[in-house]
Amino acid sequence: LITSAANPRVKLVRRLRSRRQRDRLGLFVAEGEDLVEAALAAGVEPAEALVDAERPALVDRLPGAERVAPALMGELSALGHAARVIAVFRRADLREGFDAPIGLALWRVADPGNVGTLIRAADALGPAFVALSAGCADPTGPKALRASMGSIFRVPLAGFGDAPRPRVALVPAAAGALWDLELGERATFVVGAEREGLPPDVIADCDETATIPIAAAADSLNAAVAGAIALYEARRRRR
């Protein structure tokens, strides 16, 4: 039973709250039964697992799990509610690459909820990959993981620069409507940052542009909504 905050496993979980430490170690923390179960179902085994000593979860499937005093477990949550299980995973065990006909390439989408929601949408409306530029929220951070609802363990992730062509820039205006876009077997939809959208050089490097037409008085669509709608449109065409 772990009761001390000085325990090395406990210290590792705390350390991984920092994105810099996650980047350095190539590790991340998933909290809660839903996420850890999604990992196991996808064949991804944790490097470490901690379970609440009084209400342990998934222990039969986590043979190396350590029991932790409930009070300490409560302090370990980055999301503010005590999880029954917390596990450390290796980023290298996540799916990587562009192994899907359709995908999203996210340009500086900085809100972790949006990144997680788009990974979840790529899972549901895919198969689709998600490519991320520098400046995107860490998909393995706590809020993005929660929003991904376990899809993080199923969706291939990759870097922005290598996203396959044709690339379709989703832009707020001055392009043909998404529903009129000619779509072939493959497409990468490029989604811009929450406020700034896509910069001109990124748009210029795309093969096509498309707009989700919106009402004149309205401001814009949420980045996660725009990306998910593009995936829906591609899915609808494949029906």
Add this chain to the structure above:
Amino acid sequence: LITSAANPRVKLVRRLRSRRQRDRLGLFVAEGEDLVEAALAAGVEPAEALVDAERPALVDRLPGAERVAPALMGELSALGHAARVIAVFRRADLREGFDAPIGLALWRVADPGNVGTLIRAADALGPAFVALSAGCADPTGPKALRASMGSIFRVPLAGFGDAPRPRVALVPAAAGALWDLELGERATFVVGAEREGLPPDVIADCDETATIPIAAAADSLNAAVAGAIALYEARRRRR
């Protein structure tokens, strides 16, 4: 210049952090230039306005605005970053009713980010109303307001029970695909709670059901994504 936390206007802003107090007084607080500007552009005037004494915003359009000491202004933010302007609005001044051919009816959508995102989507992909059941997050709470990006001042809001027919329940499976749904001039898309979805009696009271088909391994779609996709589909048909 307001420097005291005991100032009645300052106390009112603090009091309105509580949903119960917002419900009781019929007032809510919008933080930041974007939201307050969206209100003014929609012809909605605040009951009170406070501006940062050192970097006041929108003062020429807020004649009754009071200047507040910067340190106190910082403490007033419910979102954790100091706003240059904070204004109190009357809920009764928001648009009400079903004055749009298309709309969403949200059943116990409890996440304020989802409620705000759907109001923003109704604005962009509408014109569309948003009807809310008991148990929905308060659309005038701080997180929902931020996610709505000002759309709260443009989108008609209403109660769930009176949403016009035909009502189309968005369900995760066992119904025809959304893209095959026959849509007439009017439709209300009914969106379920984040985890539980729609209960059988609510589905039974709908006129139709529709599914956004998702991959087998995936869990489900985020409620905000599902509602926004339905609005997109209706918008696409009206092209």
